[in-house]
Amino acid sequence: MSYPLSARLDRFSPSASVAAKARVTELLAQGRDVLDFTAGEPDLDSPALAIEAAHAAALAGHTRYTATSGTPLLKRAVQRKFQRDNGLDYALNEIIVGAGAKQLIYTAFSCTVDAGDEVIIPAPYWVSYPDVVQLNGGVPVIVPCPDAQGFKITPAQLQAAITPRTKWLVLNTPNNPSGAIYSQAELQGLCEVLVRHPQVWLMTDEIYEHFNYLGQALAAPARLAPELKARTLVINGVSKAYAMTGWRIGFAGGPAPLINAMDKLMSQSVGGAAGINQAAAAAALNDGASFVAHAAGLFASRRELIMQRLNSVPGLHCRPIEGAFYAYPNCAGLLGKRTPGGQVLNSDLDVRNYLLEAANVAVLHGAAYGLSPYLRLSFATSTEVIEDGCQRIKAACEALA
Numbered sequence: 001m002s003y004p005l006s007a008r009l010d011r012f013s014p015s016a017s018v019a020a021k022a023r024v025t026e027l028l029a030q031g032r033d034v035l036d037f038t039a040g041e042p043d044l045d046s047p048a049l050a051i052e053a054a055h056a057a058a059l060a061g062h063t064r065y066t067a068t069s070g071t072p073l074l075k076r077a078v079q080r081k082f083q084r085d086n087g088l089d090y091a092l093n094e095i096i097v098g099a100g101a102k103q104l105i106y107t108a109f110s111c112t113v114d115a116g117d118e119v120i121i122p123a124p125y126w127v128s129y130p131d132v133v134q135l136n137g138g139v140p141v142i143v144p145c146p147d148a149q150g151f152k153i154t155p156a157q158l159q160a161a162i163t164p165r166t167k168w169l170v171l172n173t174p175n176n177p178s179g180a181i182y183s184q185a186e187l188q189g190l191c192e193v194l195v196r197h198p199q200v201w202l203m204t205d206e207i208y209e210h211f212n213y214l215g216q217a218l219a220a221p222a223r224l225a226p227e228l229k230a231r232t233l234v235i236n237g238v239s240k241a242y243a244m245t246g247w248r249i250g251f252a253g254g255p256a257p258l259i260n261a262m263d264k265l266m267s268q269s270v271g272g273a274a275g276i277n278q279a280a281a282a283a284a285l286n287d288g289a290s291f292v293a294h295a296a297g298l299f300a301s302r303r304e305l306i307m308q309r310l311n312s313v314p315g316l317h318c319r320p321i322e323g324a325f326y327a328y329p330n331c332a333g334l335l336g337k338r339t340p341g342g343q344v345l346n347s348d349l350d351v352r353n354y355l356l357e358a359a360n361v362a363v364l365h366g367a368a369y370g371l372s373p374y375l376r377l378s379f380a381t382s383t384e385v386i387e388d389g390c391q392r393i394k395a396a397c398e399a400l401a
C-alpha cells in the first residue's frame with residue numbers, strides 16, 4: 001500500500017542520536033548489559049525550584065494557551081539572562097520562546113531559507129542542522145574542521161565558503177559533539193568576515209554555554225561586532241543547563257523582524273509552549289545558578305576521568321575537551337585493524353558497531369556528525385559507567401589485530 005507522504009520527507013533523515021538511543025533501549029529490554037554513552041542529556045533530575053514553580057503555576061490556573069512568543073514572565077527572565085550572562089540587551093519583542101531550542105532552530109530556518117539558499121555548517125555539527133536546512137529546501141554547506149584545527153572553522157574557511165546564496169553561518173559553541181568553544185579572538189576573526197558579507201546571518205547555538213572548562217566567559221559576536229546584532233540569532237534553552245530536556249523550553253534573541261516572522265510561523269504550527277513549563281523555566285533562569293554550578297562541577301570531574309581513560313586506549317586520541325558534555329576521540333588508529341571475528345574495521349561506523357557487539361558499549365560514530373573518523377561519547381553519565389565503559393572499550397581495542 002502506498003501512503004500519501006510528501007516528497008519533502010525524502011530530503012532528510014531521522015536524527016542519528018535519537019535512533020541510537022532507541023536501539024540501546026531495545027537492547028536493554030532484551031536483557032543485554034549495555035553501557036550507554038549516547039544520551040545527549042544530563043543524568044540529573046530537574047531543579048526542585050523548577051518543579052515547585054510548575055506545580056504552583058498549575059494550581060494557579062496557568063493551564064491555558066499562552067501567547068505564541070512566550071509568557072511575559074519567561075520572556076522577562078530570558079531578557080535578564082541575556083543581560084546577566086551574555087551582556088546582550090534585547091527588548092521583549094526581540095525575544096521568543098519555543099518548545100525547545102530545536103523547534104526555534106527549525107522555525108528560524110523555515111522563516112528565512114528559500115529553495116537553493118545555502119547555510120554554512122562547520123563539521124562536526126549537531127546532527128539536526130543539515131537535515132532541518134534540507135527539509136526547508138536549503139543547501140547545507142559543510143565545512144570540515146578536524147581536531148588539528150580545534151574542531152573550529154577558520155576565517156579563511158568561512159570566507160571561501162560564502163557565496164551570494166549564503167543565508168546563514170551556524171556556530172554552535174560549546175559544540176556538540178566536539179566540545180569546541182570559540183575564543184574571543186577566534187570569533188573576532190569570523191565576525192570580521194561576516195561584516196563584509198551583509199547577506200549572511202549568524203546563528204549562535206549556545207545551549208551548552210554553562211559547561212565551559214576553559215574558565216573564560218563566552219564571547220558574544222553581537223558585542224564584538226555590534227553591527228552584526230541586527231543579523232544574529234542567539235539560540236539557547238533550559239534543556240542542558242538545568243537538566244530540563246523533557247520540559248521542552250528553548251528561547252532565542254534576535255532582531256524584531258525575524259522574531260515576528262518566527263512568531264507568525266509558530267502561530268500556525270505549534271502555538272505557544274506549555275505555560276506550566278514556561279513558569280518552571282523562568283524559575284530556573286531566575287534562581288537556578290547554584291544548580292548549574294553543581295552540574296558544571298560534576299561534568300568537569302567526569303571530563304577529566306573520561307579524557308584520561310580514553311587516551312589510555314590504543315588507537316584513540318582525545319584532545320582536551322573545552323565544553324559541553326561529550327568526548328569526541330579520533331579513532332583513526334583503529335581503522336584497518338581486524339576484530340577477533342575476522343572483520344576489518346574500515347570506518348567509525350564499523351568501530352561503533354564492534355564496540356556495541358563485542359563490548360556492550362553504545363557510542364555514536366563521527367560520520368553522523370559530519371566528521372570522521374571519530375566517536376562521540378556523552379559523559380553525562382555516572383563515573384561508574386565511565387570507568388566500566390572505558391575499561392570495556394580498552395579491552396575490545398586491545399583484542400584487535
Ligand code: PLP
Binds near residue numbers: 099172175207250
Ligand atoms: N542544539 C544543540 C547543539 C543540541 O545538542 C541540542 C540537543 O541535543 C539542541 C540544540 C536541542 O535542544 P532542545 O532540547 O532545547 O530542543
